[in-house]
Amino acid sequence: MPKVCMIQIGVSDMDQAIEWYCNILGFEISKEHNYYPVAVDLVHEGTRLLLHKAAKSTHIDYPNIAQTLICIQTDDIAASLNDLKSKGVELIHKTPLDFPAGKYAAFKDPFGNVHELVEFLN
Numbered sequence: 001m002p003k004v005c006m007i008q009i010g011v012s013d014m015d016q017a018i019e020w021y022c023n024i025l026g027f028e029i030s031k032e033h034n035y036y037p038v039a040v041d042l043v044h045e046g047t048r049l050l051l052h053k054a055a056k057s058t059h060i061d062y063p064n065i066a067q068t069l070i071c072i073q074t075d076d077i078a079a080s081l082n083d084l085k086s087k088g089v090e091l092i093h094k095t096p097l098d099f100p101a102g103k104y105a106a107f108k109d110p111f112g113n114v115h116e117l118v119e120f121l122n
Helices: 014-023 077-086
Strands: 007-011 028-035 039-044 047-053 070-073 097-099 102-108 114-120
Touching (some): 014 039, 014 047, 077 114
Antiparallel strands (some): 097 102
């Protein structure tokens, strides 16, 4: 069975995307795969994102349509939300919501892609 090797994210401004994903979410530019300005590989703790140049940003009708989300685990979702808010990130949920395995909150990148913070129950 094949394995997932990366997650690709469409972005309309590569320089802004690199800055946002590195400074806001803590990714680093991969030294192995860099095809700037068409695509740039980012890495963080074994996770690989491929930023890929798109002609325009998106509008995702979260959570009403089928979509792929990147879920980012945190041990303190309230503190992580405050950190994102202090960095000017557009929060979809200002406070965490409950789901059977813990709490979650959604936010957007500058290109309309939606991601979630997740804090699992112990």
